Amino acid sequence: MTAIRLLILGIVIKEPIHGYEIRRQLENWNAEQWANVAYGSIYSALSKMTQEGLLQVAQTEQIGARPARVVYEITEIGRAEFDRLLHEHWLEYKPMINPFQVAITFMNHLSRDELLKALRQRTHFLKAQLSNVDFYTDAKLSDVDTPRHIRENIRLMAAYAEAELTWIRSVIEQVERGELP
Amino acid sequence: MTAIRLLILGIVIKEPIHGYEIRRQLENWNAEQWANVAYGSIYSALSKMTQEGLLQVAQTEQIGARPARVVYEITEIGRAEFDRLLHEHWLEYKPMINPFQVAITFMNHLSRDELLKALRQRTHFLKAQLSNVDFYTDAKLSDVDTPRHIRENIRLMAAYAEAELTWIRSVIEQVERGELP
DNA sequence: TGGCATATACTCAAATTTGTATAGCCAAAA
C-alpha cells in the first residue's frame, strides 16, 4: 500500500492531475510489471489520502454527462509524506514478491517432462522481455513524459531476466542429468 | 492470493497439519523473502478453503486451555486445485513485484549525495544476502524437512542479487559522471 | 449518418489482508 501511495504522490507532486491520467502515466511506465496497480485502488488511495490531508481537490471538471473528473493537487503534508516514503523505499530493504519462486518450491510435483516444458516456456517469456528492452530504451527516451532515468528501471528488469535465464539453463542441465528434482 | 493458496495446499498435501505448523514451514523456507505471507492470512485461507471443500478438518487437538489446534487435511478437490495452481504458476508469466523499482522511478527526487548513499546502502543489503547463500545451501541441505530443490530457490535469489549489484555499480558510475539522474 | 470498437472516468460491494489481541504453556534465572 505504501507503494501505490508513493507512486501517486510522485505523480501528483509534478502537477494537479485526475485519477484516470495517473493510471495512464503508470501504464506508460509499465508499472504493472513491478508494482501492484489494480486501477481501482488508485481511486481508493486518492480519496483516502485526501481525507488524510496529503492531497486536496483542485477542481472537478464536468465534461458532458460523463463522470466528472476530479483533479487533485498535493499539500505540504503530502510533500512531506512523499519524501518520507521515498527515503523509506530507498533505504530499507523490502523483499520482492515473485510468484515464480512459489512455483519453484513445488518443482518436485511436476514430472520430468512437464518440468522441462515449463522451464523452456519460461525461457521464452524471458527472451521476449529482453527483446522489448531495446525497443523501450530507444522509444521511451524520445517521449517527453518519460523521465530519462526510467530507462534504468528497464535495464534492471533486463538484468534480472538475464540472471534468471542463466539459472534456468543450469536447472535444465541438472534435470536432464537426473539430479533434480 | 493464489500464491498463499498454492503454498498451503502444497504443504497440507504432504500430511495433515495445523496452521501454526504451516507458518513454521514457511519460515523455514524463508518464504517471507519472495511471497506475501502475513501469518494472519494462513488462517483465513485455511477456513476459506475448507468452506470451499479444498480442505477438511481432520481433528482438533485441545492441549491444556490454549486455543485448540485445528488439523487440516486435503481433499480430492484440493488436490486438483493444487495441480491447477501449480501449472498456472509454472506456465504463466506473472510479474514480480519489486518495491525497489518504485524507488528507482523517483530517483530524480533525491540529491546526488542521498542517491549515492542509498545505492551504497543497497549494495550492503545485497552482499549480506549473498553471504547467507553459502550458509543456507549447506545448512538447509541437511535438514530433513527442506526438500533438496529448495536450494535452487536460494540460488535464484543469489542470481538476482548479483545482477542487481552489477546494475548498481553501473548506476553509481553514471551518477558520479553526472549522467544521472 | 449510423454503427461499432475503443477510450474516458469513476463507483462500490465483495473479497482479501493485516496486525493486534488474547491467553495459556514452559524453561531458566533470580
Place this chain on the structure above:
DNA sequence: TTTTGGCTATACAAATTTGAGTATATGCCA
C-alpha cells in the same frame, strides 16, 4: 518459588484491494 521472556495457537475488527459495473464520448469506416 516467583518472575520473566519467549513460544504456541488462533480469532477477528479494521483497513485495503479487486474488478466488475455503469455510463458517456469519440473516432473511424462504410
